[in-house]
Amino acid sequence: MNAVMTQAIASDPIQRYDASRRRNAESAYNRNVQYNGQNQKTVENLEALLIGKKEPEIDQSKRPEPRQLGAGQMKQIALPIGTTLEETIASWKDVRAEAISEPEPTTADYNLAATASAKIMRTEAQIILHNRAQSEIDITSAREEADTAKMASKELPSDLEREILITQRRYEKAISSYSFQVLMKQKGFEIDRPSFYKIA
Structure with a gap:
């Protein structure tokens, strides 16, 4: 009898585990079917838009209607940023004109x-700085082009002139070395000879 009870007790956790796995798999399947069923219509609409079979629906009801401002309320004006600085200036001028367009502007409108x-x-200062920097860049590049043209127009020395220049440089170097040695001798410095000369 104990053997039968032991098998029943041992198989009971296995059966519970299998049953819970089946329930989890079934609920996961149901969730997947429900999710795909809800999103299938959205996917079909997007495919139709991409293919061009359907025009996009524009819902006009989402736009808020303009309303009259009460006491203490301010106009909500989007801060403009244009693609260029000139467009930004034009947009800010429109904002300024809109702010003062009321017959009796409030303090907030003036602000x-x-x-x-x-x-x-x-923004105008930015434009001026940009133009100044651009003109400096243009001037610098023009100078560099003129310098390179000047360097290119110089003639290279011939072989004989090059040899003369090399000889002159060697001569100047020898004179400077000799004059340095003469100066050191006058000041009392002498080159020591090795000691074996004194012994011999």
Whole structure:
């Protein structure tokens, strides 16, 4: 009887383990089917858009309607950044004009206009600095081109002239060495001879 009970007890954890594995696999399968079923429509719509069979749907209801501003409310104006500095200046000028367009501008409108004016001046200063740096680069490159043209136009010395220059340099080097030795001798320095000369 104990042998039968031992087998039942031993098989019970195995059966529980198998049952839990089956339940987990079944729930994972159901989740996968549910996920794929929900996303299948989205995938089909995207494929139709990519192929060109369907036009994109634009939902106009998501846009907020313009509303009247109450007391203490401020206009929400997006800060403009153009692709070039000139476009940025034009955008900031539009912001400044929009801020003061009200018949009775508020302090916030004046602050926005002042900020826009400051941004315009800063951007114009950037343009001026950029132009100045560009002109300096152009001047430097023109100088370098002139120097290279001047160096190229110089004639190289002939073989005879080159030999004369080499001889002159050797002569100048010998004179400077000799004059240094003469100066040292006048100051009292002498070249010591090895001691075996004195002995012999």
